[in-house]
Amino acid sequence: MDKSEFLNPKYPYRGQVKPENLVFNSNLQEFAQQVGYICGLETNGKISSSEAYTQIHSLWEQLENSKHGLGIRHSESDDIED
Template sequence: LVFNSNLQEFAQRVSIICGLETGGKISPEEAYEQIKELWKQLKNSKKNLGIGTDPENNSDRKNI
């Protein structure tokens, strides 16, 4: 649930940033940098919550 909330917030902020860039309020470069920072925060959230890792042995699951 926490990651889902973070993902929704990420999407909402990206939408706002895109609107600001489209409206000429910020440059494409500034929009890119802001979205890049948000992406880093989302990745850290995923990592900190342990999403996408195998809790038993932290190895890739090859025999699915």
């Protein structure tokens, strides 16, 4: 395993295989990794809590925009509201 794979692991997609779902899954995994980095920076005092919140909020908006741009809609089993 090289350093890139160690720092940015990718996991297989287990849902309905459609191009938009695969792209969104990749975006979601990247979001999770970025949030982890931001939380680590905040925990170690490298950025403030408000800066961490601002960055995570911005990443969340990007993720929502990618979802809407890909045409992914909520199913009845989704618990999260837009």
